[in-house]
Amino acid sequence: MAYFVPAHVGSLHRATRTDMNRANNSFSYAYKTAQNRSEEPIIPDPELFHFQPPSDSHSAALKSDLPTVSQCAVHLELLEVFHTLRQKILQSTELDASFDILPHPRTVYRKGYSSAKRKYEISTYTAKDTTFESRREEKWPYFLELAVGRFVKWIRDVDRMSFWNGSEGARPGLRLLPPVDVLMVWHAFLLNPTDFDFYCVKHGLQRMRKASLPWREIHEAIDSRDWSYNLPKSHKTWLTNQIQLAPDLFETLIEINKQDHVKTVLLEFRSGLKQISFSRERMGTRRNIAFAELVQTTRTNAKENEPLVENVQRQTKFIHKMHTYLWIRSPAVEGTVRRAIGRYEKFLQLFLEYPDSTMVPTLDVDLVWHTHLCDPEQYRASLLQRAGRMVNHDDKLGKSFLDDRFDKTGELFRVAFGLQYHVCLCWDCEAVASAMEAIAKNDDVDILDDFETEAESVANKVEEDVRYYRAVEISRQKGMALPLR
Template sequence: MALVSPTNLLSLHHASGDQTTALNNCPSRRYRYANETNGEQPLKIPDPMLFLSPSTDHRPKVLPTISHCAIHLEMLEVFHTLRHEVIQSTNLDAAFDIGPRATTKSRRKWDSRTRKYIAEAVLIQDPNIGDKRKMKWTYFLHIAATRFHEWIRRVANHLKDAQLGAPLPRYLFLPPLDVLVIWHAFLLNCDDFKAYCEKNKLFGIQDIVFPWADIHAAIDPDTWKYTLPSEHSDWLLNTHGLDSNLVETLAHSGKKDTLIQNVLHAFYEPQKRSKQHSTSRLSQTLRKARQTQELNKPLVENVERQCVFVDKMHAHRWIRSPAVAGTLRRAVDRYGKFLHLFRLHPDQFLVPTLDVDLVWHTHQCSAGRYRTFVTERVGRFINHEDKIGRGTLDDGFTNAEQWYRLRYGEQYQVCLCWSCEAILEEVEELDDDEFGELDPQLGDLASRVERRVHYYREVEVARTLGREMPLWGHG
């Protein structure tokens, strides 16, 4: 089909890039806007129906659902937003005592009045301030890792008590955001997580089903903010001494509490150590985080490696795509085929495409169910290894691409941009049209795709820049 020829796709991608650049500079004015109507609202993006597909199927021998993958995309956007907030926070700069260390230097300057060179003082700005601010994210993760140890041990204790008849707290498995970041990245290093649970006698932890529905309920899809229900945050604080919002807690305490300031400053400048000791729970956690940095380093590195994947998901923005349901449905299908290649080629190292990797990560978040499913489907356990070098990854991707095409007769690496996915969705609808109710004309198809993608792109730009939202159907 000419519409999906390489030449036309390249032109489409160029046009899409130009369109996004133009929208960033100025709205298209193709639409009416929410402030110009009597209460009319723009489309909900993502569509709430995306999260209503069967997501309560907890059988261990099924693939992840579209809903689980969609919530995972939401969660990754939350992680991206959190990292940006931590790095850009001036309040956290002050709390950790990170600031520009400007220096004054003297330089020779010709003075035309005296006709002599004179010494002039020049203020040299700190060229490393950007890198220093990024280090806050690492410090933040060390504190989060300490809180993760506290949280998961208490969860294990509740599970142990439940075996003796004690009821499980309603929100037991929904942690604060910083703890969720650590837990999520740890789960993606399956063997490491299993060894950690066994070493620390955390019985029952690997059988936890990841709380997708509760995570979705805690996320604001407009701002990508994660907020625990008040009864849950109160329960965490009163029962376990865990603040639900670590960023706010550090920023607030770092302003008013000198002892907290001293401990936070020690992250940035280890030689700064206070001889005074606070008995507050936060201060104890911070001191422990400072003292166990080497022990927690692997957990922090897990998260920092995953930041690359988080950035890729943010760049693709599938969760905001007009064709996200189709993208995820095909990704789940391709993931099932990818796993089957492990059974067919047990001696081969295989690397997934980006969409397959998303589903793989989603599957691993429920550690016990993933282990059971893969062991039965493949005949052995497949560990997800994210510490592999670039060369080995390239070889593994080539292997997977070769065997996938030979086995299924399909392209392995495909373009997953909004436009290509929207085109594919339209083509699939035509293929499924038994009674010829849809218009097969390519010109009309292209027009529908362009109109839909343009609207979704304009909504996303408006949301990002804080503009008024365009209304669908008024273009």
């Protein structure tokens, strides 16, 4: 790999910058385009999500207690779902209306001299509301607070319900998926294992204390074309009828704008009132009453629920980073995730060898760590075996401390394994890494005589693949027909 990098990666990075500049200037890629959805390329490849035990030589060495490539890939999908949901909320004008966040233009009077009339006159113009865009961002914390209130109701109701997979005494597994807002809160809570475990013990949530995110079912609920999350009809029916929880908080908040008596409850919530009053008779439907009661309970428990809101807020930065790298759309996503799992296994070994040190992960290692944390029981058992103790994932640590410990973790990683810790994780470099692994498995290639020739061919192939995958994603984001090759 080191022999390959100096000669070719620089040109790949330059090609990437050229492609992106052209794309920003409405450059048209020289590809045919799909005429309908059935012709569109499927990215990521469905083969990534077979959830079968690894069989290739690279993955076979990875232990069964670690996350799989498929689980990490679904995690990448789920992070895109969360990113898309937040953008939808922030950009929704309908949600602006529901929360009564509206622009307030000002009429400005200006005195000016008219040379034609030879006198001073008063003119008026409408000034833009400069606070509107910042006020629109208030929707996100309001949405999160309601999502946490729904999560608290969901987790307690679900824990006592008898719809779990497995026999009595077996590891619990959910059969029915939660709404996306509830899933987002649950996901962020799992990333703080000590806090989550304490919460479950405090509230007697023995099943949920052990339950893991159902990756296969989550994948089946995600549309990878637009990163929407769609619950099966039976799951929606169960949520509505059994625990009186609307299947989609976003759609519920949009509908509220059409019902003045329900909107009043929402506006009282937004105003910060500690006590929210409503008339059950005026609410009318069972669904409206359930929503009003939820809003009332959420406001009453706001202080207790605040840490759960903060959990989700802290994950926003990580989700944005994952969206920026967008590995799930990369031609090398399988290799990226597989290598990340291998690096994570080494990362866990550092906890055992340096028990008094705080380890800070790279972005790819952190993805696998987060995926591992989403199975609390497996994570606990795995860390006891690998690190000799339970290791908490504390995402509340400050930046300066993390930066210092990141550098020291890199030093320990190099000492322990003789490998570079911080590596470039862009599409180009990851595609090169996957291609060079393929070359290394080819016994017919003479390392000394044929490697450079082979490497040049691989670089050209990588550049072609990355350019095409990038063209597909740019077209997707611009709402254009997807290119074919």
